[in-house]
Amino acid sequence: MTIPDVREHTTEKNWIGKSIPRLEDRRFLLGKGGYIDDLVLPNMLEVALVRSIYPHARIVSIDTSEAEALPGVAAVVTGAQAAEMTDPLPDFGPDPENHPWRCLAVDKVRYNGEGVVAIAAESRAIAEDAAELVVIEYEPLEPIVDPMAAKEDGSPLVHETLGTNIAFHREFTFGEVDADFEGADRIISDTLHWGRSGGQPIETVGAVADYDDASGMMSIHANSLSFTSYLFMLAGTLRVPSNKLDMHPVSAGGSFGSKLWEVKTPTIAGMLSRLCGRPVKFLQDRMENISNGDHHGSDRRYEVDLAVMNDGTLRSIKITTVEDYGAYIQFGVGHHGNALAQVTGPYKMSSVYYDVTAVLTNKCQQGAYRGFGSEVGNWVLERMVDLAAAELEMDPAEIRRRNFLEPDQFPYFIPTGNVYDSGDYGGVLDKALELADYAGWRQRQTEARAEGRNVGIGICTCQERSVFSATEFWFWFDEPGAPVSSMPESVTLDVDALGNITATLYSCAMWGNSPETMVAQLVGEEFDVDPQTVNVVYASSNQGLPATGPGGSRFTVMVAGAVEVASAKIKKKGAAIAAHLLEANVEDLTWVNGGFEVAGTPTARMELADIAIQAHLFKHGLPEEIESGLEASHVYDHPYTTMPNDDRTDLGVFYPFMGHACHIAVVEVDPDTGKVDFLDYAAVHDCGTMVNPRSLCGHIVGGTAQGIGTSLLEEFVYDDDGVLQTPSFAEYVIPTSMDVPELKIGHQETPSPYTPHGIKGGGEAGRMMAPAAISAAIDDALRDHGVRVRRLPATPERIVDWIDGGG
Amino acid sequence: MNQGQTERHSVSLTVNDRAVEAEVEPRLSLADFLRRHLDLVGTHLGCEQGACGACTVLVDGQSVRACLMLTVQADGTTVETVEGLATNGELHPVQEAFRTKQGLQCGFCTPGMLMRSLELIRDNRGITAEQAREGLASNMCRCTGYQYIVEAVVEAASNMDTEVNQ
Ligand code: FES
Numbered sequence: 001m002t003i004p005d006v007r008e009h010t011t012e013k014n015w016i017g018k019s020i021p022r023l024e025d026r027r028f029l030l031g032k033g034g035y036i037d038d039l040v041l042p043n044m045l046e047v048a049l050v051r052s053i054y055p056h057a058r059i060v061s062i063d064t065s066e067a068e069a070l071p072g073v074a075a076v077v078t079g080a081q082a083a084e085m086t087d088p089l090p091d092f093g094p095d096p097e098n099h100p101w102r103c104l105a106v107d108k109v110r111y112n113g114e115g116v117v118a119i120a121a122e123s124r125a126i127a128e129d130a131a132e133l134v135v136i137e138y139e140p141l142e143p144i145v146d147p148m149a150a151k152e153d154g155s156p157l158v159h160e161t162l163g164t165n166i167a168f169h170r171e172f173t174f175g176e177v178d179a180d181f182e183g184a185d186r187i188i189s190d191t192l193h194w195g196r197s198g199g200q201p202i203e204t205v206g207a208v209a210d211y212d213d214a215s216g217m218m219s220i221h222a223n224s225l226s227f228t229s230y231l232f233m234l235a236g237t238l239r240v241p242s243n244k245l246d247m248h249p250v251s252a253g254g255s256f257g258s259k260l261w262e263v264k265t266p267t268i269a270g271m272l273s274r275l276c277g278r279p280v281k282f283l284q285d286r287m288e289n290i291s292n293g294d295h296h297g298s299d300r301r302y303e304v305d306l307a308v309m310n311d312g313t314l315r316s317i318k319i320t321t322v323e324d325y326g327a328y329i330q331f332g333v334g335h336h337g338n339a340l341a342q343v344t345g346p347y348k349m350s351s352v353y354y355d356v357t358a359v360l361t362n363k364c365q366q367g368a369y370r371g372f373g374s375e376v377g378n379w380v381l382e383r384m385v386d387l388a389a390a391e392l393e394m395d396p397a398e399i400r401r402r403n404f405l406e407p408d409q410f411p412y413f414i415p416t417g418n419v420y421d422s423g424d425y426g427g428v429l430d431k432a433l434e435l436a437d438y439a440g441w442r443q444r445q446t447e448a449r450a451e452g453r454n455v456g457i458g459i460c461t462c463q464e465r466s467v468f469s470a471t472e473f474w475f476w477f478d479e480p481g482a483p484v485s486s487m488p489e490s491v492t493l494d495v496d497a498l499g500n501i502t503a504t505l506y507s508c509a510m511w512g513n514s515p516e517t518m519v520a521q522l523v524g525e526e527f528d529v530d531p532q533t534v535n536v537v538y539a540s541s542n543q544g545l546p547a548t549g550p551g552g553s554r555f556t557v558m559v560a561g562a563v564e565v566a567s568a569k570i571k572k573k574g575a576a577i578a579a580h581l582l583e584a585n586v587e588d589l590t591w592v593n594g595g596f597e598v599a600g601t602p603t604a605r606m607e608l609a610d611i612a613i614q615a616h617l618f619k620h621g622l623p624e625e626i627e628s629g630l631e632a633s634h635v636y637d638h639p640y641t642t643m644p645n646d647d648r649t650d651l652g653v654f655y656p657f658m659g660h661a662c663h664i665a666v667v668e669v670d671p672d673t674g675k676v677d678f679l680d681y682a683a684v685h686d687c688g689t690m691v692n693p694r695s696l697c698g699h700i701v702g703g704t705a706q707g708i709g710t711s712l713l714e715e716f717v718y719d720d721d722g723v724l725q726t727p728s729f730a731e732y733v734i735p736t737s738m739d740v741p742e743l744k745i746g747h748q749e750t751p752s753p754y755t756p757h758g759i760k761g762g763g764e765a766g767r768m769m770a771p772a773a774i775s776a777a778i779d780d781a782l783r784d785h786g787v788r789v790r791r792l793p794a795t796p797e798r799i800v801d802w803i804d805g806g807g
Numbered sequence: 808m809n810q811g812q813t814e815r816h817s818v819s820l821t822v823n824d825r826a827v828e829a830e831v832e833p834r835l836s837l838a839d840f841l842r843r844h845l846d847l848v849g850t851h852l853g854c855e856q857g858a859c860g861a862c863t864v865l866v867d868g869q870s871v872r873a874c875l876m877l878t879v880q881a882d883g884t885t886v887e888t889v890e891g892l893a894t895n896g897e898l899h900p901v902q903e904a905f906r907t908k909q910g911l912q913c914g915f916c917t918p919g920m921l922m923r924s925l926e927l928i929r930d931n932r933g934i935t936a937e938q939a940r941e942g943l944a945s946n947m948c949r950c951t952g953y954q955y956i957v958e959a960v961v962e963a964a965s966n967m968d969t970e971v972n973q
């Protein structure tokens with residue numbers, strides 16, 4: 001594919017851009033959200049797991065006899081027995097056959113919390129009682145905790161068959177890195193560490209499986225997302241034919257990545273349902289979700305060199321990173337693809353070196369968390385730009401502005417080969433400086449510092465890539481197993497006999513974003529109907545069309561494309577019907593305010609409802625070739641991707657619709673306690689044309705709150721023995737209302753030239769930026785104490801430590 | 808440990824204006840009683856250990872973590888849950904304010920937030936944003952960042968005040 005045609009976007013819109021109240025909300029406000037735990041099927045069993053108390057141990061024996069004897073227990077299944085009923089879980093990582101991942105551990109446990117035995121019983125309480133009666137004898141093995149030690153020869157191994165703990169290593173050079181470094185005035189270097197946090201939605205992951213022996217149908221209701229396209233892989237795990245596995249999407253009480261493609265829970269529920277011949281519910285509890293949920297976020301150590309000129313010009317960056325993936329590596333290093341999509345940020349830089357080593361350790365494995373690794377890249381780049389500004393004694397806003405790509409430079413290909421479609425970074429920065437009253441705060445900061453108060457201001461200007469291509473999951477390999485390149489999203493629009501419209505979505509249910517509101521607004525725009533009248537439903541996979549689901553801020557853009565074409569198909573048919581009945585030429589008809597009319601003769605007109613009833617009920621009044629009904633589906637493919645080249649000096653276009661934001665945080669730090677208080681916080685986002693500004697604001701505030709958690713509070717901590725120290729919300733601290741400030745929010749709209757209406761993704765929002773702004777603000781506040789934030793979270797203990805250690 | 812399954816205690820309480828009598832295991836939490844025995848599934852469980860507040864209900868007018876309270880402890884009390892807020896399909900002012908201010912995204916914390924908000928509004932006439940923010944620190948929301956929930960509480964309080972005065 002070459003560069004797609006540039007679209008013309010009309011500015012006159014009826015519904016897009018309006019902050020209409022969400023269609024989803026009423027059911028949630030009434031307590032009728034229909035979450036997975038609300039689903040109770042007749043005769044249903046419930047599940048509890050026995051999980052490993054050791055980080056690394058050989059399973060010597062398992063005695064389940066007492067548990068089986070407990071009244072109310074229907075089945076007790078060990079990992080070895082599960083391996084006879086299921087195949088390994090689907091795994092997109094490198095060499096999955098050498099680190100097989102199963103729903104329950106077989107032979108040895110690889111992290112504290114890994115499931116070993118599953119119990120199905122009449123109630124969850126009985127299942128938990130039975131779990132306590134299972135006797136497991138372990139032979140503890142040396143825990144593998146530190147990834148830097150784990151990657152060395154001679155380390156004990158997480159997976160013996162792999163022969164190493166290094167799951168993957170690769171280095172990339174994009175552009176003339178050596179020359180750019182040689183020509184630089186200065187090389188700025190640092191070591192950084194982004195700690196392990198995770199989505200931790202308030203609702204955990206669950207599934208209700210119902211295997212029907214008579215038909216061979218495996219029906220699974222699940223609050224996991226994105227099942228449609230790769231469902232055949234889960235069918236393989238469950239050993240059912242792919243057309244006999246039907247996933248029913250259920251509303252998710254938040255995901256933030258952590259319910260993306262969650263396969264273990266449906267597998268355990270499905271296995272037990274088939275075994276017991278009854279419906280089975282498996283809902284994780286919180287400890288399960290934290291310790292065994294397969295969705296920890298990035299955990300990266302970095303060595304970075306930045307080549308700069310004395311005037312502040314950024315030339316090139318060298319990034320060497322070691323990532324601790326935990327005991328398995330289900331998504332491979334796709335997280336680093338996300339980082340490479342925007343590795344140079346909003347800046348003109350001509351070359352990049354990137355070296356990634358993925359290490360396996362005795363920890364819960366990584367999955368997805370809002371940003372999918374690109375938020376880490378943002379933080380690293382911004383940390384380095386701040387360091388450059390400090391060394392050059394430049395204002396942090398000024399060094400950024402000096403390096404921004406200009407609005408007339410788009411589409412712009414960054415050194416990795418990805419394209420940025422459009423942007424106006426200077427415009428966003430100006431708005432943010434004004435919104436935050438940057439000049440005023442610098443003044444107040446001087447006054448506060450004179451009083452001995454440690455007030456700091458942090459700025460970041462970060463990218464938010466949106467709408468990924470599947471290539472980022474395999475361009476790491478010279479000979480990928482499956483160089484897939486499809487990432488479609490589909491919709492069906494059905495206009496019923498009375499002209500009421502139903503939109504069917506295919507990849508998941510509501511997950512906290514507003515798919516129903518957004519689709520209704522898009523449909524409202526196309527057909528001039530009030531979005532509140534549009535019915536939005538979610539199909540189960542068996543009724544499905546190709547779809548990928550949310551992730552990488554892709555859903556709104558992709559569904560907008562599907563709605564656009566499906567609407568055009570319906571209008572084409574509607575025009576043919578109207579032309580016939582109005583005895584006009586179809587070319588003379590135009591769509592005006594909810595119906596077709598003959599150009600210049602507004603009285604010769606048919607409303608959508610008039611057309612619809614004819615289409616549904618009056619076949620003999622229509623031309624022979626027109627089929628009854630008025631519905632259309634469309635499978636929308638990514639509008640702009642290209643393939644990587646053979647030697648991977650060019651990764652192709654894989655994340656082209658580039659949002660941008662500037663966050664400005666003002667904090668005060670108490671050097672005695674290490675506590676960080678927010679004095680002000682401003683965020684200006686540009687994700688192209690906004691569909692529903694208020695819903696976007698919700699993402700900005702919510703994402704920023706998560707970014708604050710990542711920056712200051714949240715970490716999955718494993719001690720030196722590999723024992724998880726944060727197994728509950730008592731230790732894993734997510735922000736409360738008192739931990740987050742009131743945000744000032746601003747918007748800029750730089751429409752994408754390549755997407756319907758100019759929409760770009762914006763769902764990952766504040767978490768992509770907040771850590772960079774907050775880290776900078778802490779540095780600035782504690783500059784007299786020589787503190788530089790090199791590690792997140794910057795907990796009070798660590799901050800005090802850095803002060804004592806002088807930096 | 809399994810005696811809990813056989814021994815039963817009788818309880819009688821009022822739930823959303825309805826008299827309820829039941830025989831329950833002593834270990835049954837109020838949350839499980841509401842969800843599983845009364846089908847009031849609006850009360851959600853996020854942590855089952857008193858941290859998140861998703862299970863917040865009002866017992867004799869006071870917010871309670873329904874995951875930590877045993878049903879037998881609720882014997883003789885009056886319990887209010889999210890299902891009791893709306894009347895004849897009409898949203899309660901607190902629900903309406905959450906809707907207009909977008910005080911929810913995924914909706915999972917929402918029932919607990921609504922009940923806690925109602926308590927805050929009842930206990931603090933003319934509640935300010937600061938008071939609301941502080942009072943809501945009892946309940947975790949992972950989606951919204953709280954800002955619009957705070958706004959919703961203040962808005963609901965002023966609407967309810969107006970209603971009372973009319
Ligand atoms: S479920 Fe009761 S406090 Fe979390």
Ligand code: FES
Nearest residue numbers: 912916948949950
């Ligand atoms: S709305 Fe999702 S947790 Fe509060």
